[in-house]
Amino acid sequence: MNKSATILLAILGLILSQPALAQQGTSRVQTLRGADAAATDQAPPERSYTGKSPGSQKPVARTFSTQPPVIPHAIEGFDEVTLQNNPCLACHGPENYKNVRAPKVADSHFKDRDGKMLAEVSAARYQCRSCHVPQADAKPLVGNTFKGDVATAPRKK
Ligand code: HEC
Numbered sequence: 001m002n003k004s005a006t007i008l009l010a011i012l013g014l015i016l017s018q019p020a021l022a023q024q025g026t027s028r029v030q031t032l033r034g035a036d037a038a039a040t041d042q043a044p045p046e047r048s049y050t051g052k053s054p055g056s057q058k059p060v061a062r063t064f065s066t067q068p069p070v071i072p073h074a075i076e077g078f079d080e081v082t083l084q085n086n087p088c089l090a091c092h093g094p095e096n097y098k099n100v101r102a103p104k105v106a107d108s109h110f111k112d113r114d115g116k117m118l119a120e121v122s123a124a125r126y127q128c129r130s131c132h133v134p135q136a137d138a139k140p141l142v143g144n145t146f147k148g149d150v151a152t153a154p155r156k157k
């Protein structure tokens with residue numbers, strides 16, 4: 001068979017397989033919201049975070065070595081993080097962590113974006129909860145078979 005005939009056959013095959021693919025697609029696609037786009041969204045039930053006040057629980061095992069550890073304690077009732085006040089740093093910052101027996105913020109949190117060590121926690125780390133999240137006891141929305149590397153990798157500082 002010459003080259004152009006092979007290409008032609010390949011294109012024909014592609015065209016013929018299209019409708020079957022499209023059909024399969026529509027019957028299989030499932031959104032979390034469901035098929036009826038006009039239906040009013042149901043708000044998920046409100047859940048409170050697991051964990052009691054800080055100081056009474058073990059850290060949650062990490063899944064992969066560079067993961068920001070999740071927050072094992074409750075965070076309800078803490079003040080908002082503002083320019084003047086950061087309740088997380090009040091316990092996890094270098095000044096106080098020993099007194100309240102909290103894990104100190106990681107050394108990486110003192111580096112600026114150029115890798116230079118600063119005297120205090122970098123502004124880039126000020127909004128702790130953009131990386132560290134509290135936990136709720138809820139069923140995962142989608143399945144997940146991710147296997148982390150934390151069992152073998154050394155913990156990074
Ligand atoms: C009153 C002190 C206190 C405050 C406020 C506090 N923490 Fe904690 N945190 C702790 C203690 C103590 C632990 C150790 C686990 C425990 O006993 O609950 C901890 C554990 C953690 C851990 C787990 C670290 C690891 O290695 O697994 C993270 C992450 C964390 N806190 C983040 C935060 C963030 C973010 C905030 C602000 C929203 C916050 N904490 C506010 C005291 C505090």
Ligand code: HEC
Binds near residue numbers: 089093104127131
């Ligand atoms: C940009 C994402 C990010 C932000 C923002 C951030 N962290 Fe982290 N944090 C991490 C990661 C990633 C780790 C684990 C790797 C490491 O040690 O750097 C970590 C580790 C920690 C640990 C565990 C330290 C240890 O020795 O095991 C504590 C405690 C912590 N962070 C507290 C905080 C607090 C408090 C804030 C806010 C002032 C904060 N982090 C802001 C990403 C972040």
